[in-house]
Amino acid sequence: MKDYKILFTGSVCSGKTTAIRSVSDIETLDTDAQASDVTVRRKKNTTIVMDYGVLDLNTETRVHLYGTPGQERFRFMWDMLTSEFAHDAIGMVLLVDNTRKDPFRDIRFYAKAFGDYLRKRRLIIAVTHSDVEPNPDYNRYLSELKDLGVMSTVMFVDARDPRAILGVIEELISAVERDIDWDQVRDRLLDINGFSLDFYKPLYEETLLDAAMNKRGVLGAMHIGEGQDLLCSNIDDASIKSLLLNINRLTDAISEKASFLGAVNNVVIAGPKVDTLSVFNDQNQSLCLKSDKDISLPVLKQQAGDLLQWSIDNDYLA
Amino acid sequence: MNELLGTIDKPNVVESSCFLEGKEVTTSSFTKANRHYETVARQTFSYIFLNVGKHKSKHNEAHLEIGDKRLSGFLLKANRVLVCLSEKETNISDVRAHIQQVQHLIAKAEVERMLA
Numbered sequence: 001m002k003d004y005k006i007l008f009t010g011s012v013c014s015g016k017t018t019a020i021r022s023v024s025d026i027e028t029l030d031t032d033a034q035a036s037d038v039t040v041r042r043k044k045n046t047t048i049v050m051d052y053g054v055l056d057l058n059t060e061t062r063v064h065l066y067g068t069p070g071q072e073r074f075r076f077m078w079d080m081l082t083s084e085f086a087h088d089a090i091g092m093v094l095l096v097d098n099t100r101k102d103p104f105r106d107i108r109f110y111a112k113a114f115g116d117y118l119r120k121r122r123l124i125i126a127v128t129h130s131d132v133e134p135n136p137d138y139n140r141y142l143s144e145l146k147d148l149g150v151m152s153t154v155m156f157v158d159a160r161d162p163r164a165i166l167g168v169i170e171e172l173i174s175a176v177e178r179d180i181d182w183d184q185v186r187d188r189l190l191d192i193n194g195f196s197l198d199f200y201k202p203l204y205e206e207t208l209l210d211a212a213m214n215k216r217g218v219l220g221a222m223h224i225g226e227g228q229d230l231l232c233s234n235i236d237d238a239s240i241k242s243l244l245l246n247i248n249r250l251t252d253a254i255s256e257k258a259s260f261l262g263a264v265n266n267v268v269i270a271g272p273k274v275d276t277l278s279v280f281n282d283q284n285q286s287l288c289l290k291s292d293k294d295i296s297l298p299v300l301k302q303q304a305g306d307l308l309q310w311s312i313d314n315d316y317l318a
Numbered sequence: 319m320n321e322l323l324g325t326i327d328k329p330n331v332v333e334s335s336c337f338l339e340g341k342e343v344t345t346s347s348f349t350k351a352n353r354h355y356e357t358v359a360r361q362t363f364s365y366i367f368l369n370v371g372k373h374k375s376k377h378n379e380a381h382l383e384i385g386d387k388r389l390s391g392f393l394l395k396a397n398r399v400l401v402c403l404s405e406k407e408t409n410i411s412d413v414r415a416h417i418q419q420v421q422h423l424i425a426k427a428e429v430e431r432m433l434a
Binding site for chain 1: 373
């Protein structure tokens with residue numbers, strides 16, 4: 001029996017678990033937990049350790065499919081997968097969610113995070129959710145990847161469709177295995193696993209402010225868009241609102257004047273008997289929070305980062 | 319004051335520190351390489367604490383994360399701020415705890431400075 005391994009990675013909700021599940025011959029090993037952060041806006045569960053599935057291509061050839069957790073805070077699992085379980089994988093599939101506000105940012109991030117790993121193996125970029133958001137299109141991906149210097153095949157796939165995911169696997173395996181009857185595998189998978197659009201139902205329900213208010217310790221929130229445009233707020237106290245807006249203007253000014261030091265990620269002001277006020281920046285938008293003074297700043301920072309990750313989608317998702 | 323900055327600077331917690339009087343730096347351990355951060359700190363904390371004062375708010379510390387670094391400003395009294403430069407990944411609680419530990423030394427130095 002010849003065994004091959006493929007590692008699937010990508011951001012939260014990019015479809016890693018779904019992709020592996022759609023082609024696996026075994027009941028996949030999912031290590032999901034209820035999402036505690038903004039992923040709840042997109043789905044209720046998130047992978048915390050890894051996904052694992054197996055696909056038999058014929059009686060002599062088998063592919064082991066490993067999926068990483070999406071969140072960077074589970075980075076230790078990325079290291080474990082690349083150095084142990086999937087250290088000898090034939091290639092890596094980077095699933096890119098096309099509804100993300102900047103999918104190329106994800107590509108840059110994962111290409112860097114898995115840079116050493118990718119030196120010895122092929123990378124396939126599998127773009128998902130293009131049925132929801134068709135842009136950027138295929139040509140734009142090719143052009144951006146060329147600019148980024150990333151050598152990769154780009155495929156637009158539906159992670160729920162076993163035929164699409166099998167196509168990705170074929171792209172990697174067919175270079176070394178010439179005797180696989182891919183049509184037969186495809187038919188078999190459709191018979192066994194089928195293709196149902198109910199496989200994955202995204203939950204696009206909460207607005208950014210709702211999501212923020214559901215976070216531990218958050219007492220108020222304000223969303224500021226490009227050009228200091230106040231998009232929405234539920235902070236009533238005029239004084240606090242003005243203070244936060246001024247701090248946000250300050251972060252813009254510093255980012256502009258001291259860009260060589262890097263971006264201003266956040267500003268937090270605190271005190272012993274007052275609510276903590278913070279401004280978190282992400283590209284052209286900011287999330288201002290009023291929170292309980294007892295919430296630790298690393299927790300606050302993580303929550304804000306996760307919230308901002310999806311916020312551009314907010315208007316059309318709401 | 320310079321000795322005090324030597325105590326405030328602590329490996330893995332506070333890389334460099336300085337005292338601000340309004341927008342002016344009175345004492346500093348910022349290296350030449352980190353001087354740009356000192357400039358940002360001067361502008362940032364004078365602006366923030368001026369705004370805090372205007373709004374009659376009781377916030378007495380501010381933290382700015384820029385690039386790979388974090389600047390923390392602790393308001394000692396009106397117009398006087400202690401600035402600490404740390405790595406972004408340094409836990410703010412560690413910086414706070416360290417400043418609290420040396421609080422009595424800072425207070426003593428402030429009294430000596432006023433009497434001088």
